[in-house]
Every structure is written in C-alpha cells, then in structure tokens.
Amino acid sequence: MAGQVRPITLVGTPVLHQPCRPVEDFDTTLRELADDMFASMYEAEGVGLAANQVGVNLRVFVYDCPDDDGERHKGAVVNPVLELPALENRRLDDDDEGCLSVPGPHARLARPDHATVHGFDVTGRPVTVEGTGLLARCLQHETDHLEGRLYIDRLSARSRKKVLKEFEALRAEADALPG
Template sequence: MAQQQDTRSEPVDEFVDDTVDCEEREEAYRARGTARPITVVGNPVLHRECRDVTEFDGELARLVDDMFASQRAAEGVGLAANQIGVDRKVFVYDCPDDDGVRHVGVVVNPVLDELPAERRVLDDSNEGCLSVPGAYASLARPDFAVVRGQDAEGKPITVRGTGYFARCLQHETDHLYGRLYIDRLSKRERKDALGQMAEGTPRYDTVPND
C-alpha cells in the first residue's frame, strides 16, 4: 500500500506484538534483501488469487527480505508478494496506526476476520497503492481489522489493526486474492484513479505491461 496523501492454521487467541524493535527488525530484513521493481495494474499476477504458501524455507525467507527492501525503495507501508511478481500469499508491512504507533511484520496465507456489525465503523480516508502509482481515492473501509495467518516460519499468528493500519491489513490481504483497491471504486472513480496514474511518473522502478 502506498503512503497516505479461512486460514490454513488454527486461530490463536493472542494478537502478535508487532510494535517491538520495529527499526531493528525492518533494517535486518531490508539489509538482507534486494529491491525489485513493482508490478502495476494490468499485470496478470495482480488480478488473480495467489497460491498458498506450503513451504516455510529459505526461499520464503529470501522473498520476505526482498519484499522489505522493495517496500522501502518504493516508500510504501505495505507490500504483497504479487506486487513484485511472485504468485504467493505473503505480505509485509511497516505501517503506523492512527496513534502514530509503528507496526512491522509479515503475514503468510492471510484471511481477514468477518467483523460483527457493531465493529463495522467505516473510515472513508484516501487510499493509494504502489501498483497504481500516483493515484489516490477515497474508499470506505472498516477502521478495525483482524487478520489470521502464519509467520515466516509457519507458526499461527493473529494481527490486529486500527485506523490507517487496519486499512493496510485489508488492502494487502485484498492483493493476495487478486483485488486492487480501485476494484472497490465506482467506474467513474476508477477511471479517475487510472487517469491520475497516467498523468504521473512513478518515483520507483516498475515492471512495464507488455
């Protein structure tokens, strides 16, 4: 996700604490990784559901490192694997919530909890996406989100977010099921977002669509 202008494991009751040692953990991932160019809307890998991760090995660890490096190079707050052309259900994030608390982590095979009606308070803030560079649009999403999945070692985790971070969790999970945020817009709003993209030049490396 651009900065603002059922899971295969058993559910766990405790939420992961992704606010500890954020700078050190993000820097370690990024130092081991290599930044890759970002795939943009129109690339087929972005428009279909990604494959589940079944092997929690060195290849996955290297992918996570590269995703953190790519996220930082593009100045994003979240990145899904298919945004660097990899057909796997993985996303990483380095995102603040509305209280300014930083969250850093990895979610593999994520599934969003369906919120009960009393928790569905909508926030219609602007949303952007590294795969739709330069475009922003108002999009209503719940201001609270719970994602269940696994960490990079295959252990079950549950991540909770509020505000901007909740939007990030929903946005990145959407990516892995083949949906971009502009797919949730009206036809007119989608056309406007694509127009914004066409008028600008990405500030990071992208993969051109043939």
C-alpha cells in the same frame, strides 16, 4: 535484513488480478522473498506490499505501518485470513488510499476502521495482527491484493476511471522524459 529491491508490478499485469497460491514451504526461499519485499516496500516508500506486487504468485504480505495511536507495527503474514467486525459493530473510515502498483493517484475509499488478520510468520508460527486506523486499512488492502483485487476495484466506476486516467497521464509524462 538485507533483501534485494525488486521492481513493483503495475496495474494490468496478470499476476495482480488473480488469487495467489497458498504458501506450502516455510523455507529459506520464503524468508528471502520476505526480505526482498521489505527492501522493495521501503525503496518505494510504502507501508505494505503483497508478493504479487513483486511478481510472485504466493499468499504473503509484509507491512510496516502505524495504527490509530501512532504505534508502529511491522511483520510478514503468510496465508492470511482477514477478519472484520460484524456489520452491527463496524465503523467505516473514509480516507484516501493509494497503491504502489498504481503509483501516483489516490482516491477516497471507505473501509472498516478495525481489522484482524490470522496467518503465519515466515517460519510457520501462527500470528494474529489486529489493527486500527492506517494499519487496519493496510491489512485489508494487502489481503485484497492476495485475492487478485486492487483498491481501485472497490471504487465507483467514475472514481476508478479518474484514478486510471491520472495514472496513465503520469506514466506518459515519465515516458516522455529524456534518459
């Protein structure tokens, strides 16, 4: 799996803030996109990446992430549908979350500690991914991306403002560096 590293799309870019189109063609182009997404995710040291984070308006994400037991799970999910436990069975995991499209800052965000995603692999075969811990958070985070939602959209107004202020400060600092 080679793949070309693509630039990560940053908060404020329109493709990140609108629902993505369903994938209709399970072809070589889709497989190449997934390879590029894995390469981009690894280069950015992430555990998940949605297509719109590399500027592509399609419902696909990749992940390489451990679950609560430390077992590593890796794959691509096309046209995912998220399933969360019923409210009476839901336990929240209140932990730090960050995003490659808002590089730098993190914020505490409570999410269900268990999640399941149903969809397809890049060849069109049905897949189901069930996750706990960080994997559950990743499945929810990446599915949110495909709906045009960033994790900061789930924060309180104060927390969101703090994250964006820190992000802008880091960008200004980077822009001021020579070269």
